[in-house]
Amino acid sequence: MKLNKGFITHDDGSEKLLVSTGTSKFSGLVRSNETAGFIIGCLENDTTEAEIVAKMQKKYDGPKEAMERDVKNIIAQLRKIGAIDD
Template identity: 85%
Template sequence: MKLNNAFLTHDDGDQKLLVSTGASKFSGLVRSNETAGFIISCLEKDTTEAEIVAKMQKKYDGPKDAMERDVKKVIAQLRKIGAIDG
């Protein structure tokens, strides 16, 4: 899975922004915290949930089950707005 081409990412200081190009049903801007921004960055290339969790474990100190929940939650929200292919 990866981000849909109808969305662009932009780093805005501490936040990662996800912007609809207008080629999707979703119209708007998504602001994310550091964790969600990291997940979105991982989705810029084709990846899996397990690969994202593994990358998070290398970058952050925390329980794996919490990371898995965060990844599932962010991906579900992105799917809801049509921001993920695959």
């Protein structure tokens, strides 16, 4: 899975922004915290949930279960707006 081409990302230093280019049903922008921004960054290339969790484990300290839950939640939200291609 990866980000839909109808969305672009922008890193403004403090947060990652996901912006619709107008070619999807969703029009607007998504502001994300550091964790969600990391997940969105991973989705710029074709990847899997397991690969994202593995990358998070290398970068952050924390329980794997919490990371898996965060990844699932963020991906579910991105799917709702049509931002992910499977």
